[in-house]
Amino acid sequence: xxxxxxxxxxxxxxxxxxxxxxxxxxQSVSSNLAWYQQKPGQAPRLLIYGASTRATGIPARFSGSGxxxxxxxxxxxxxxxxFAVYYCQQYTNWPQTFGQGTKVEIK
Amino acid sequence: QVxxxxxxxxxxxxxxxxxxxxxxxxYTFTGYNLHWVRQAPGxxxxxxxxxxxxxxxxxxxxxxxxxxxxxxxxxxxxAYMELSRLRSDxxxxxxxxRDADGDxxxxxxxxxxxxxxxxxxx
Numbered sequence: 001x002x003x004x005x006x007x008x009x010x011x012x013x014x015x016x017x018x019x020x021x022x023x024x025x026x027q028s029v030s031s032n033l034a035w036y037q038q039k040p041g042q043a044p045r046l047l048i049y050g051a052s053t054r055a056t057g058i059p060a061r062f063s064g065s066g067x068x069x070x071x072x073x074x075x076x077x078x079x080x081x082x083f084a085v086y087y088c089q090q091y092t093n094w095p096q097t098f099g100q101g102t103k104v105e106i107k
Numbered sequence: 108q109v110x111x112x113x114x115x116x117x118x119x120x121x122x123x124x125x126x127x128x129x130x131x132x133x134y135t136f137t138g139y140n141l142h143w144v145r146q147a148p149g150x151x152x153x154x155x156x157x158x159x160x161x162x163x164x165x166x167x168x169x170x171x172x173x174x175x176x177x178x179x180x181x182x183x184x185x186a187y188m189e190l191s192r193l194r195s196d197x198x199x200x201x202x203x204x205r206d207a208d209g210d211x212x213x214x215x216x217x218x219x220x221x222x223x224x225x226x227x228x229x
Contacts, residue, residue: 034215034216036152036216042221043202043204043219043220043221043222044152044202044216044219045219046207046215046216046217049207049215055217087151087152089152089216091213091214091215094166094214095154095168095169096154096214097154098151098152098153098154099151100150100151101151
């Protein structure tokens with residue numbers, strides 16, 4: 001199965017600053033890469049799919065890029081509600097697999 | 108608005124079985140595959156399998172084959188996930204999630220249930 005590796009494990013950022021999260025796949029997943037946001041006690045929420053397409057209702061400050069094995073999620077100006085754990089997921093190969101997550105915390 | 112509402116928390120002993128339900132509303136239940144994933148405390152997300160609510164067809168992750176059974180009741184728009192021979196490392200929050208594509212299995216998960224905590228302890 002494809003292994004998804006996220007870095008860093010924890011990212012400390014001040015409100016208003018930019019956050020850049022990375023996700024690497026152990027083999028190419030083309031653009032079949034999604035990002036999810038999870039807040040404490042809640043289910044994950046779909047943010048980005050197709051590596052760069054925002055899901056319905058997701059603010060423009062969230063953007064995704066990359067293809068093949070290297071992907072990036074950028075939050076351009078962090079708001080208080082953005083502090084959460086972010087997971088990447090490849091959905092090109094069976095079984096679908098998720099990264100271990102990056103926690104974005106307040107600096 | 109699409110909703111997936113899951114059953115409440117469960118506490119089970121090792122070796123027992125648990126059955127979690129997921130009731131769908133505000134969309135055509137038989138039009139989208141439903142996935143089950145789980146998340147152990149402080150851990151990442153692990154995919155368990157999916158069910159096609161129309162045909163009843165299933166596809167399970169290799170790790171869970173022989174222990175998991177996914178079923179559905181179209182009359183009540185409810186899907187079920189039963190996990191048998193529970194172990195302590197099955198302690199996790201179990202989620203149902205809808206596949207984003209209505210025509211085939213995309214494995215992209217667009218709507219999620221609220222989660223069901225299953226605790227396995229003697």
